[in-house]
Amino acid sequence: MRTVEVSVFTASELSKRSLERAIEDYRAVYRSETDVEVIASIAAAIEAAGFHMDKGFSIGPWVRCFLRVSGDDEVLNAEGDSALSWFLSTFLAPYRMKDGSIQSCPFTGVCYDEDCIDHIRERLNDGYTVREAFEGLAEMGRQILEADEEARCSPDDFIDTADANRWEFTEDGKFWVAK
Numbered sequence: 001m002r003t004v005e006v007s008v009f010t011a012s013e014l015s016k017r018s019l020e021r022a023i024e025d026y027r028a029v030y031r032s033e034t035d036v037e038v039i040a041s042i043a044a045a046i047e048a049a050g051f052h053m054d055k056g057f058s059i060g061p062w063v064r065c066f067l068r069v070s071g072d073d074e075v076l077n078a079e080g081d082s083a084l085s086w087f088l089s090t091f092l093a094p095y096r097m098k099d100g101s102i103q104s105c106p107f108t109g110v111c112y113d114e115d116c117i118d119h120i121r122e123r124l125n126d127g128y129t130v131r132e133a134f135e136g137l138a139e140m141g142r143q144i145l146e147a148d149e150e151a152r153c154s155p156d157d158f159i160d161t162a163d164a165n166r167w168e169f170t171e172d173g174k175f176w177v178a179k
Contacts, residue, residue, distance in 0.1 A: 008176045009169050011162035021173030023158050027149065034148045035060065037110045042067070042137045044107035045116040049091050051076070051134060058138070061145040065138040069131060076131040083124045083133075092117070115140060 014022060039059055046053045051071035059065050069076065078086055095106035107113040119140045123133035151157055162169075168176040 006176065007171055009171065011159040011167065011169065014169055014171075014173055018169065018171065018173030019155060019158070022162075022169050022175070023153050023155065025173070025175060026158065027153050032145075032148055032152060035145060037108070038112050038115075038141045038144050040108050041110055041112035041116050042141055045113065045120070045137065046134055048094075048107055049130075049134065059141040059145070061142060061149050063142070065142040067135055067138040069134045076134075077129055079124075079127060079129045083128075083130050086130065087120065087124050091120075112144065115144060 009018075011019060011022060042059065043053055046069055049071070051069045054068040054070060057067035059067065075086055092102055095103040097103055102117070105111060105113040107116070116137060119137060120133045123136055124130070128136070152161070161167075170176050
């Protein structure tokens, strides 16, 4: 038998370089629930419109993002006033409340539903086709996921998360797990 002594540190006790390494290791293995929620909102918005999201899509932080939608080509190819009319009278109609407002987070109950609605509205107002507006949801998802990861992996937020979970690290920033 042998005895090994290892000094362990909290995240706030790490040197700047070791903290950066701990954050990079964390980023490499940890996936936020945000990924699942953003993709679920995008898929639900597409389904609510009566379209289908093709299986070959890519949505994630720091990657080339894309998706393809299929459905009624007449609607998907609409632009300008006809696209906005469809958006207001057909797409949003099931979620309109008695006072004229739109139900909050109508597709999944998560805030990213609102981002999808806002994105589609903005794109249609800018003259994009319905297809372009919906396929642009992949890029919107990338931006949300990058912002989320940047926030989660900022030194202050990482230290807060590490402290809350009582994580410990070796002097060089590797996660320590007592065996």
